[in-house]
Amino acid sequence: LYRRLAGVRDLNELMQIKGMGQAKAATVLAALEIGRRIASARPLDKIHFGCPQDGAAFLMPRLRYATKEQFLVILLNSKNKVIGTELVSEGSLTNSVVHPREVFLPAILQHAASICVAHNHPSGDPMPSIEDRQLTAVLLAAGKTLGIPLLDHLIIGDGAYYSFQEDGALEV
Template sequence: MTYSLRIADLPFSERPRERLLEQGAKNLSTAELIAILLGTGQGPGKLSAVGLGQFILQELGQHQRDPLEVLREVSPQELITIHGVGPAKATTILAAIELGKRVFQVRPTERTLIDSPGAAAAALSHELMWQVQERFAVVLLDVKNRLLGTKVITIGTATETLAHPRDIFREVIRQGATRAIIAHNHPSGNVEPSSEDISLTQQLLCGAQILSIPLLDHLILGNGDYRSLRQTTQLWEEYPQGD
């Protein structure tokens, strides 16, 4: 007789999907990762999905073989011969293995180095420079100041926009950036900072210190020109960023 036990029937602490969401995939065992692919258990002794994952690894590890090495090159026929693994489960496992291989075969593209205010302004030119509404954006960088991406946080009216430090840092953290440059445009073309621009920069520099996410600059763009507040104010001396 064939038995099955759903992952949902297990105690919460034994549910690999929930553990992955809470603790991350790196903290799951190989058997738990296989269990997520299988979804339900099946086989001898009324195995749970995790139990079936462990059973598969044991079968692959016969004759003192490393089960992961075998799994890397396993064939559909080899998987299907394992009790409890049918064609559907075998193809799911094989598809996951192939996807993992392809991910690691891709060479990461060379990221743009943002090593000056001009480079940051160029990265934002399309999104900010000639817009008729004021926009507030962030340049997301890795620890080596390489560009991870840009993100427009808010879009305002023709004369003003609002950007809250909470929204800005939420995006920086969500994107996994370790440092950032903020920027907004002045549709008038006048890149002189307003008192509100200075005040917001002070708030963001304080927040960056607390979060240990260096804020490298605040740029104002408009009509082909830009202004770096780091280069033209004393704010970074008042609020050192440790960069």
């Protein structure tokens, strides 16, 4: 039940639960959103991405229970401190459409020194697909061209993550 509730983002979904009217569902939905925000709340300038575990710890509360794929770009300064996060794409249960221009636009506009990208696998299994590997190669090459390096691509699963950097898979 907790896992199901953690991923709820729609009022109608909550109202399917017996005894849950619109007012109660709205209250529960608001409480869930507050919980998600508190779980991932820290001043961004205090968050440092020194290793893939840091990135996974930052992203896990936000992405672990999402029921649709979400693709994020994390913007980093020259000391690998977070200066912002942007939702690039929200897709379906199994994929989301991502293009390098949408990934790097926030990095350019916010003067990021580098980026980390991340998405979730609602299935819970963080192992990358062929498409994930292809996208990572495209983003790595685009980052080199733009002078905004891609430091990692993290895939968040259910309590687990995959890091392209840790796996040595950030090669063009």
